[in-house]
Amino acid sequence: MQKTILDFVMIASVVIGYFISIALITTTFYKNRANNYLALSLFIIASLTFFEWPNAILETVVFQLIINFRLDFLFAASLFSYFLIQIKHQLIQHVWFKLIYLPFVISVSLELYLFLFDHYGSELDVLLYFIKDFASIGFNILMILWGKRLVQQADTISEDKKRWLLRLNRYIYITIGIWVLTRVEFFLYQSFYSAYLLQSSLSMFLWWVLYYGIFRLQLITQKEELHALLGIQKNTGSRTNLPAKKINNEKTDELISELYRVMEEEELYKNPLLSRWEIAARLGISEGNLSMIINQNINKSVIQFVNDYRVETAKDLLHDSRFDKYSVEAVGMEAGFKSKSAFYTVFKSNLAMSPGAYRKLPKRS
Known part of the structure; x- marks a missing residue:
């Protein structure tokens, strides 16, 4: 019964993740450059949640190929880009910044090589799997810690937005910790019990992002835009509908x-x-x-x-x-x-x- 409920929550979370991703890039209220990267990050999270589902039928060559591409490399890069745009950091303008997507490109290239030259199941395949697994964990940790530091140092955003970004960063950090735990459990005990914890964490993340993460942040962003627009229109005179001053002494x-x-x-x-x-x-x-x-x-x-x-x-x-x-x-x-x-x-x-x-x-x- 508990497993059935967990499966239902997981499926609902994946659907919500895909729905939010589409809404972020198609809805006027949310559409902006930063949210394009966030939409990509959420799409990847939803996909990874689905891939972690034990009951998913993923035995086809296409699914296995996509899984082995290691979308988690792309997730780290896109989420880091999202942080930089939100805090208006100058790094986003540098040409070399695109190199953060290089790990994903290399991973895809290696996987295509193994697939096209029929090296699946070989020692090279096993070696590259472990290299990519550990490299992905390390890359995600590096990106999330770097992003956290830049957000903490940012002086171009409001405290409300900074709190949201740091909260998002912390949630991802916890998820990565659970991800590491699943790998340790597998290598030491060849079991996958903590994978359910990872699956639950990813699902909770998508539900949390649905309201607090996306809607509240967009309200903060709109408030900042309004504040900036009104900054040049301050009316220092008293308002006509406000109470009249009554002076006694x-x-x-x-x-x-x-x-x-x-x-x-x-x-x-x-x-x-x-x-x-x-x-x-x-x-x-x-x-x-x-x-x-x-x-x-x-x-x-x-x-x-x-x-x-x-x-x-x-x-x-x-x-x-x-x-x-x-x-x-x-x-x-x-x-x-x-x-x-x-x-x-x-x-x-x-x-x-x-x-x-x-x-x-x-x-x-």
Whole structure:
């Protein structure tokens, strides 16, 4: 029964892996140069997962030839390329960079030689098999560690994107560790029990990538694009739909002016983790005094005051046709909301309609 469930999960994972690969290169929301390499990597992972399935009927010459090509060489190279593009590293521009695909080319060439000259089953065949097996493991480890180091040193990407890339790197590293374990078990005990662990790991990886890996990263990417586009369009004036300033005395006047300045010029509200303490610290007052000043002069709580800015920003983006290609959730993230649910709840509370419905209203060009 357990084996049947594992087989089902494996088959579903392979199908999802192929589906994601196709979606990445055909869907407008995901289509970009980096995702082309990620699509290739996922296609290879799905194929390797299928090849590791004990029940797969892979006895045909074509399947055996493809397996012996060692797609894992190609996986390491394509995933490393993906990392470089994401962090905008200059290595991707060098001509010699393409040499990272040389191990795969050599592996394919050797396999074709063995096949065309009928050397299958010979001592040379056995020797090359072990050489390619160990070389592939070493090459994958080298690429994943090199990629990790470059991501950690990158200063061209946001912390959100860096965390995602390092998380992806860590998952691959764990999978490679299990892969090494399967080889050690085979050589020492001629058994394949850990192969089921490897199969499960590959399957879990594909399921994880389905949502968190792909969708969340694309939202982060869209948020960064929005942020860059808006960087040259900052409106430092107060927004027309925001609460009017109510000044009671000279000290309050100074604090309210500084509060509006940090919110409008520095766009403090775009920090999804912005706290009452952080705003109070910027003004040099206590949290209690901050709440009292905003409540007495603006008739709002601190969170309501901050969310007003976020909603106004979201409205501007949703009602501007130039930003139609960006998802509603990406707009919410750029406006400063921490999650989709928080964005929808606050937006609907303020405007009595969802962000999606607001976007469908007549827009300015």
